[in-house]
Ligand SMILES: Nc1ncnc2c1ncn2[C@@H]1O[C@H](COP(=O)(O)OP(=O)(O)OP(=O)(O)O)[C@@H](O)[C@H]1O
Ligand SMILES: C[C@@](O)(CCO)CC(=O)[O-]
């Protein structure tokens with residue numbers, strides 16, 4: 001007997017080094033953060049498929065007949081065979097959101113809705129259901145909201161399909177087996193392609209498996225972090241979309257192939273150095289401080305190269321200058337063009353974390369820099385780094 005209901009949650013991420021260059025074959029390093037996107041699916045007996053995006057107060061509803069018309073051929077879904085959505089199929093899916101009145105300001109959501117529809121029909125066919133999405137992640141801000149959405153959705157869909165053999169009696173959040181995570185990751189990548197155009201796969205991979213990873217051309221190395229990194233995250237609140245930024249870097253690469261190849265090669269070395277440093281244990285406080293200084297320097301170098309790629313922004317530059325006044329180094333994270341910036345908080349600042357969600361900072365320096373950044377209209381927070389990846393829950397009573 002299959003299960004009727006499931007919830008899945010997947011984390012967002014920060015990229016410590018290597019964004020954009022990773023699309024062109026360089027190494028990158030990323031870690032999960034403790035902010036999640038959750039998807040719940042409840043099969044129903046009606047003849048509609050509903051998608052509720054709770055945070056945006058948006059609700060989509062399609063008669064099953066309409067879905068069959070637009071996306072024929074999924075009467076027998078094949079959840080164990082990840083399939084790419086061709087550009088022709090994407091085009092033919094447009095009528096699905098045309099009648100749904102997406103407000104102009106939220107039009108970027110259309111690609112997320114199409115990714116949903118592709119993943120749903122491929123794994124569940126035309127079953128009526130209500131799918132509910134909630135997220136703690138800011139959308140389009142560099143923290144991997146698109147990947148967390150695709151991973152949580154693929155996780156929930158596969159957990160309800162025959163390709164997963166799960167023990168439904170388990171209580172609370174449970175992890176899937178590695179082979180199942182591999183399948184979720186492949187499906188989430190297909191969703192990311194619909195949203196991003198040309199994703200490297202790093203975001204969905206770190207969201208699926210969690211912790212910290214080194215990633216190069218689809219090859220994953222799970223890192224054993226021996227360095228506790230504390231990062232301040234500043235959201236410039238300037239909206240942007242990853243697809244356009246990734247395309248912009250590719251165009252620059254076509255115009256200046258040799259120069260950009262050198263930039264990507266430099267980023268590759270930075271990511272590898274960073275990965276080595278993170279994995280080497282520090283034997284005493286002096287060694288720990290030296291390691292942090294190297295991390296800071298590598299972040300600063302990576303930021304310079306991101307500027308070469310054309311993905312910085314005046315607000316990002318403001319964050320860099322503001323933090324530098326306090327001798328703190330920063331770099332953009334994710335696709336740039338606005339979005340979030342990371343600032344390393346060295347342990348010597350003696351930062352105290354009392355609560356992972358509402359972190360209370362004891363450091364005078366951090367208090368001052370946060371106040372100055374917030375006076376510019378930015379939003380600062382500290383997230384836990386390197387936690388679990390995708391988890392699912394069949395326990396109807398569990399709320400969190
Ligand atoms: N909770 C969600 N519900 C529906 N769609 C979502 C959700 N989260 C993300 N998306 C889709 O992903 C898009 C944002 O993805 P985008 O890749 O541009 O930014 P990001 O993933 O937040 O940042 P980055 O890719 O730099 O890490 C949204 O416009 C929407 O289409
Ligand atoms: C900009 C990018 O490198 C990271 C976005 O988080 C795109 C990708 O790797 O898919």
Ligand SMILES: [Mg+2]
Nearest residue numbers: 144146147242
């Ligand atoms: Mg994204």
